[in-house]
Amino acid sequence: KKRFGIIGLGRFGSYLARTLAEQGQEVICIDRSEKAVEEISPLVAQAVVADATKKETLEHLGFHRIDTAIVAIGALAQSVLVTLFLKELETPYIIAKALNEEGAKILSLIGADRVIIPEKDSAVRLARSLVMPNLLDFLPLLPDFYIAEVYPPADFVGKTLKELDLRKRYRVYVIGIKRAFSDKIQLLPPADYVIEKDDLLYLVGHKKDLAPFTS
Amino acid sequence: KKRFGIIGLGRFGSYLARTLAEQGQEVICIDRSEKAVEEISPLVAQAVVADATKKETLEHLGFHRIDTAIVAIGALAQSVLVTLFLKELETPYIIAKALNEEGAKILSLIGADRVIIPEKDSAVRLARSLVMPNLLDFLPLLPDFYIAEVYPPADFVGKTLKELDLRKRYRVYVIGIKRAFSDKIQLLPPADYVIEKDDLLYLVGHKKDLAPFTS
Ligand SMILES: Nc1ncnc2c1ncn2[C@@H]1O[C@H](COP(=O)(O)OP(=O)(O)OP(=O)(O)O)[C@@H](O)[C@H]1O
Ligand SMILES: Nc1ncnc2c1ncn2[C@@H]1O[C@H](COP(=O)(O)OP(=O)(O)OP(=O)(O)O)[C@@H](O)[C@H]1O
Numbered sequence: 001k002k003r004f005g006i007i008g009l010g011r012f013g014s015y016l017a018r019t020l021a022e023q024g025q026e027v028i029c030i031d032r033s034e035k036a037v038e039e040i041s042p043l044v045a046q047a048v049v050a051d052a053t054k055k056e057t058l059e060h061l062g063f064h065r066i067d068t069a070i071v072a073i074g075a076l077a078q079s080v081l082v083t084l085f086l087k088e089l090e091t092p093y094i095i096a097k098a099l100n101e102e103g104a105k106i107l108s109l110i111g112a113d114r115v116i117i118p119e120k121d122s123a124v125r126l127a128r129s130l131v132m133p134n135l136l137d138f139l140p141l142l143p144d145f146y147i148a149e150v151y152p153p154a155d156f157v158g159k160t161l162k163e164l165d166l167r168k169r170y171r172v173y174v175i176g177i178k179r180a181f182s183d184k185i186q187l188l189p190p191a192d193y194v195i196e197k198d199d200l201l202y203l204v205g206h207k208k209d210l211a212p213f214t215s
Numbered sequence: 216k217k218r219f220g221i222i223g224l225g226r227f228g229s230y231l232a233r234t235l236a237e238q239g240q241e242v243i244c245i246d247r248s249e250k251a252v253e254e255i256s257p258l259v260a261q262a263v264v265a266d267a268t269k270k271e272t273l274e275h276l277g278f279h280r281i282d283t284a285i286v287a288i289g290a291l292a293q294s295v296l297v298t299l300f301l302k303e304l305e306t307p308y309i310i311a312k313a314l315n316e317e318g319a320k321i322l323s324l325i326g327a328d329r330v331i332i333p334e335k336d337s338a339v340r341l342a343r344s345l346v347m348p349n350l351l352d353f354l355p356l357l358p359d360f361y362i363a364e365v366y367p368p369a370d371f372v373g374k375t376l377k378e379l380d381l382r383k384r385y386r387v388y389v390i391g392i393k394r395a396f397s398d399k400i401q402l403l404p405p406a407d408y409v410i411e412k413d414d415l416l417y418l419v420g421h422k423k424d425l426a427p428f429t430s
Contacts, residue, residue, distance in 0.1 A: 004345070011314060015338035023346050068345060095341070099226060116341060122333035123230035126310070130219070130283060131238050145391075145402060167403050173388065175419060176360075187360060187421060188382050204390060204419075206402060 001026055005066040005091075007052045007082055009036035012097060012118045013072030017044050030061060053078055055085040064089040071096040071112070076103045080110055087111030147175065148203045148210040152195050162191035172205035172213070216241055220281040220306075222267045222297055224251035227312060227333045228287030232259055245276060268293055270300040279304040286311040286327070291318045295325055302326030362390065363418045363425040367410050377406035387420035387428070 002025055006017045009031040017040050021027045027044040030052045031037050041047040050057045052073070063069060069091045073079045079096055086094050087110065096112035098104040104115040156164060166172050176185045180198035195201070203213055217240055221232045224246040232255050236242045242259040245267045246252050256262040265272045267288070278284060284306045288294040294311055301309050302325065311327035313319040319330040371379060381387050391400040395413035410416070418428055 002345075011334035012338050015332075015335040016342055019339050019342035020346065023342065025346060070341075116337060117230075118337035119226035119333050120230040121340075122331060122336045123227050124234050125336075126285075126331060127231055127234035127238065130217075131235065131240060168405070171403060173390070173403055175388070188386060188388055188419075190383070204403075 002067045003028070003065070005061075005063050005069040006030070007058075007069065007071050008073035008079075008097070009033070009040055009047075010072060010074065013070070014040055016070060016072060017047075021045075028061065028063075028066065030057075053081040053085075055088065058082075058085055059089060063091060066091060068093040068095065070094075071107075073097065074099050076106065079103075080106060083107055083110045083112050145204065145206055146210060148172075148205075148214045150201050150203060150213045152197070152199060152201055153213070156195050157197045159195055160191065161189060161193050161195070164195075166203075170205075170212075171209040172203040174201055175204045176202035178202075217282045218243070218280070220276075220278050220284040221245070222273075222284065222286050223288035223294075223312070224248070224255055224262075225287060225289065228285070229255055231285060231287060232262075236260075243276065243278075243281065245272075268296040268300075270303065273297070273300055274304060278306060281306060283308045283310065285309075286322075288312065289314050291321065294318075295321060298322055298325045298327050360419065360421055361425060363387075363420075363429045365416050365418060365428045367412070367414060367416055368428070371410050372412045374410055375406065376404060376408050376410070379410075381418075385420075385427075386424040387418040389416055390419045391417035393417070 004020050004025055004027050006013050006027060006029045009017065009029055014036065017027050017029050021044045029040055029044055029047040030050050032049065032051050034049050037047045037049045048061055052058060063086060069086050071079050071082045071094065073082065074097060083094060083096050094112050095114045095116060096107040098107055098115050098117050100117065104117060107115050161174055166174060174189060176187045177189050178185045178200040185202065203210060219235050219240055219242050221228050221242060221244045224232065224244055229251065232242050232244050236259045244255055244259055244262040245265050247264065247266050249264050252262045252264045263276055267273060278301060284301050286294050286297045286309065288297065289312065298309060298311050309327050310329045310331060311322040313322055313330050313332050315332065319332060322330050376389055381389060389404060391402045392404050393400045393415040400417065418425060
């Protein structure tokens with residue numbers, strides 16, 4: 001169970017807090033709006049009314065001890081400060097929301113490990129589904145079906161895909177393989193492919209069938 | 216090439232207009248803000264400053280002749296009116312943006328064929344990638360790799376997957392099959408599965424390899 005800190009309870013931040021809490025994660029939240037904090041409070045571990053651009057506040061509230069922080073504030077002047085302070089508090093992983101590409105660049109330079117533009121991401125996905133209607137986004141179509149990125153179990157090494165017969169024996173399919181020292185993913189590898197120790201396997205299957213490989 | 220009408224050039228509407236236009240689609244836009252219209256104008260077929268809650272305006276601007284309309288206005292009072300008018304103008308397909316579940320329900324009842332909550336969708340995706348980090352979202356991982364939902368070509372009917380040898384001969388893989396009159400998708404079907412005429416095949420592969428099946 002990981003500890004998430006969410007700063008900013010606008011629509012994106014609130015939905016994120018809610019979803020993480022529903023999935024059993026420990027979620028602490030900050031927002032300067034009482035209303036926003038009040039609404040999320042019953043659903044999360046902790047929600048506090050505060051100004052996140054005060055570094056001492058972040059420290060007081062334990063933001064130096066969380067695993068992942070998400071800065072869900074659109075206004076760049078604010079999100080840049082908060083991101084800077086989280087970086088200085090040595091937060092292991094910082095995700096920041098941006099309104100546009102320029103903001104995204106700036107937040108990355110300040111120290112965000114990952115930047116998200118929610119409206120852009122969903123607009124791009126929608127555009128793709130409108131222009132290529134029978135090309136589907138994997139996850140909505142097959143809700144518990146995923147791809148897992150895993151190293152092979154020891155007893156797979158040195159065997160061919162055909163020998164391992166993963167589809168029948170494990171109900172997963174190797175959809176791609178990335179060899180060590182390559183950043184190219186070989187898609188739909190042939191049945192006679194021999195698995196090597198440092199290969200990164202991309203397995204497709206039902207969540208429960210992938211679990212033995214990902215734990 | 217399809218004709219898209221976008222009403223509301225906030226962040227979501229603007230990114231959508233931009234992306235569709237970049238993909239060679241014909242895009243017409245309405246917004247009551249001059250600034251928003253000015254910014255998108257060089258990139259799309261047509262962009263007009265107007266109040267979309269006037270039904271005659273929508274008709275004048277040709278919204279009764281577009282293929283798909285996207286109402287990208289957050290404010291429910293506005294989006295409900297626009298959706299109603301588009302329905303009355305017999306727009307074939309209406310997508311509406313909502314801020315929350317209640318708005319989404321209302322817009323569906325008014326006549327939206329599909330409702331999107333952009334901030335929620337991206338929050339849910341982010342939450343999933345944070346909680347299950349080696350379970351991946353298909354599309355960002357393998358950018359030109361998709362799933363296509365297609366009926367089988369005539370010469371596939373009556374043959375087994377093994378016989379057809381799709382991976383080797385066509386560079387695609389049948390990841391799932393939905394039989395006629397069933398809404399259950401059989402995932403990772405066995406090699407001896409015999410394809411039937413009304414089966415819906417879910418093929419995974421590179422965009423260029425899927426093209427012959429989807430055109
Ligand atoms: N300095 C701050 N400290 C704490 N909370 C803040 C601060 N600045 C902004 N917020 C909060 O962050 C939330 C989101 O802010 P903002 O309006 O900038 O984002 P937004 O991009 O419009 O949000 P969304 O689109 O997700 O609804 C608001 O609830 C606001 O109260
Ligand atoms: N009646 C209307 N006619 C035309 N445009 C409108 C109308 N009402 C709102 N708009 C426009 O729709 C756009 C988006 O509006 P709104 O602020 O409600 O949505 P939003 O959800 O905050 O947008 P986003 O989050 O995508 O930035 C604005 O640019 C606004 O000018």
